[in-house]
Amino acid sequence: MRFKIMGWQLAPTALLALCALSVQAQTVRLTMSHFLGPQSFFQVDLLEPWARELERKTGGRVQVDVLNASSPLGNVRKQASQVKDGVVDIALGLRGAEGDRFSRSSIVELPFVVTDAGSGSKALWKLFQDGVIADEYRDFKVLALFVHNPGLIHTKATLVTELADLKGLRLRVPNATVAAALKHVGAVPKLLQPDEIIPALRTNQLDGIVTNWGTPIAGFNDEMTRHTAVPFYASAFFIVMNKARYESLPSDIRRAVDELSGDALVAQFGPLWNKWDQPFQQGAQAPGRVVLRPDTALLQRWRSGLQPVSDAHLAKLESLGFKSARQVYEQLLTPSGGG
Incomplete structure (x- = not known):
């Protein structure tokens, strides 16, 4: 059997290839939410650069809309729920604001456990990788887990x-x-x-x-x-993605998401928190402090x-x-x- 499209005759295999190219050419729009403001360090130094790099790696086939606390989706208590329910595709959230969710991850929040954001974030991520806390994230595609400096x-x-x-x-x-x-x-x-x-x-x-x-x-x-x-x-944070949304993406886009997540993303939090700490530490050196x-x-x-x-x-x-x-x-x- 052959198919006619705009005056051209195509074999079934050619038609399938054409459909595949059409699907791959479609723009994928992802929404990413967090609970701080539009000028916050989370948006300016972390999420916007991550989003733009994903767009670059996919040749513009992915577009990411970053939503912050100024939007109806910026509630600190609802970031994980919004991802699970498919309201947003990706979210950065604060574990302690999520009630009893991710309770095992609270182990890193105890006194004297975390000495710095770099090693603490790697330790929390390793607990996930080793399966120690993985079950409480079973409803999500986990992109990163991290902590701040003490x-x-x-x-x-x-x-x-x-x-x-x-x-x-x-x-x-x-x-x-x-x-x-x-x-x-x-x-x-x-x-x-x-x-x-x-x-x-x-x-x-x-x-x-x-x-x-x-x-x-x-x-x-x-x-x-x-x-x-x-x-x-130390507070524990998460960056999670809707699992079904992740699995629905073309394989090359999933690969790009993976390359920008996990170990590579977790490794950024030590230098980032040191950068974010600096102006406040400097302010504490002022006279009378x-x-x-x-x-x-x-x-x-x-x-x-x-x-x-x-x-x-x-x-x-x-x-x-x-x-x-x-x-x-x-x-x-x-x-x-x-x-």
Whole structure:
């Protein structure tokens, strides 16, 4: 049998080849969302360059629309849900804002586990690659998992030296893991999103913030005058893609996505967070500011004082089915394990 198209006769094999070329020539539009603003470091230094590089690698056959917090799809609590439901194709999200989702990944958020974003991100990614936490991401195509440089104690007026100095302080926290640690030492944790923090500080509802240097909080250095450089925690983040959408893409486009993700993408977060930290660290050196860098003995007192918090969290993870939680935690604390 032969087919006529616009006056030409084509054999079935030629028709199939023509259809395949037509499909491959179609533009693939992908939507990628995140929860910070259009001028944020996530958009300017990470997601926009990633999107443009994917477009370049596919010869323009892929176009990526990056959506931020200014869009209806920028809710920090819904990034993973939007991907799973197919509302967006790809999202960067904050684990701690997703409720009980990705609970095993919270193991890297415990005190003193992460010493820097580079090694911490590689350690979290290795837990995924080794299958330790992979099951909780089974509904997604995972492009990257990462952490920031350690979160510190930042206050308006009180210099925190010992753990006891935290008692009674009202501090913003990013997730329940950090909240549990602060409650343990008598502080008053308040779970607020980035856009809620400065108003709370200015209306005297907060005494400080527990966060990393490279923070998206506008006005951070205007409000914070005391900084205690203890590796109190690290937040876990994810970049995930809708699995069905990924699998529907032509093989060469899937290959381009893979080449820009995984190990190659995770390796960027150490240098990126160091870059993002720099202006805030410099601002903390201004007159009237104090940065306390604890010595080994003081750090050990903090570590010992917070160990019950880690133990309780590990027990909770074990009760939820993460039977190897303590073993994984101890491995993370070794230099080669990411801590």
